[in-house]
Amino acid sequence: MTYAAYLDGGPVVVTAALTGGIHGKEANPNLPETPDEVAAAAAACEAAGAAVVHLHARRPTGERAFDRERFQALTEAVRAACDDVVVQHSTGGTAAPMQLRHEPLRTDPPPEMASLDLGPVNRGALLTAENTRATVDGLAAEMSDRGIKPELEVFNDGHLNEARALLERTDLAEPVSVTLILGGGTLTPPSPRNLQHLVDNLPDGAVFTTLAFGRHQLPLTTMGLLLGGHVRVGLEDNVYYRHGELAASNAQLVERAVAIAERLERPVATPAEARELLGLPSRI
């Protein structure tokens, strides 16, 4: 995917990251946490133009949860509230044991997509999400067994090496879907030059989604559109709408991304179109 792809006017897939597991309502009271809240947010985002929803499960206190039962309740609520949206579960989990990291893949039905974090990420002073190669391979294998498309999360440019190595030792269905993540700490420093660098070093044939944290979400997802990529927005990645103003909802962020894409003459993909673009089986 390149600037030429933008000129060709291909559709853009908008992913809405609705809740996450890092911050919660303490950061923005409008962030959905319960299955019912997340399902309502998913439906609003689908109506606003999101084709994919990225989901994390939580306990009633807002704390992180990884067990299959909570993901089952979450995915059932989302599927009941939405028409056709592509469901993507997170398998991320700083410090969570390997066994729990697999739980989000074991819902019935399984998610159509799941995130696959390609390497270590520091959190604060004393926590690291290790994401060893053994963890990556184990999750990728179960995704393959269950027919789940991995969304390769590239937190910095070294993870592009990890992506290539994974492609050498694993047979992933094409097109490979890569999310390029820019932010603080261990992540790629957020700048236009660095986003271009990441795009320039994608594995051959990969499609990419731009994910940038906080105030970088708006400018760098816009740049991603111009480079022919897809975009991810939502309260997991950014709780503000503009400087000093908390976002009112996930849908508000999706609406802005959709408006920018359309202004740039990138049509927004429906869920059915997104399945075709991402190489997912069509729903019957």
Place this chain on the structure above:
Amino acid sequence: MPCPYLQFRDAADGLAFDHERPYCDVVERFVQPVRADVCQERYDLDPAAHCEYYSDREGLDGTRDDLDGPPVDLDSRGAGSRR
């Protein structure tokens, strides 16, 4: 045993919620979900080893809170977390 500085509150610091949430008595604010697992010693996490706030309060050595640079979610100009 949970961190001794962990509380559960439904209101503090101008915020109010329908349910009680983890609250840190050291930094006097609600706890991010990713940190609450440390407070509750889930997944072999331990406040003495994995929480810089606990370590600072207890006067433990070997911790710094600036190893990672400023987390992007602490950036008040539109980032991930309100402070």
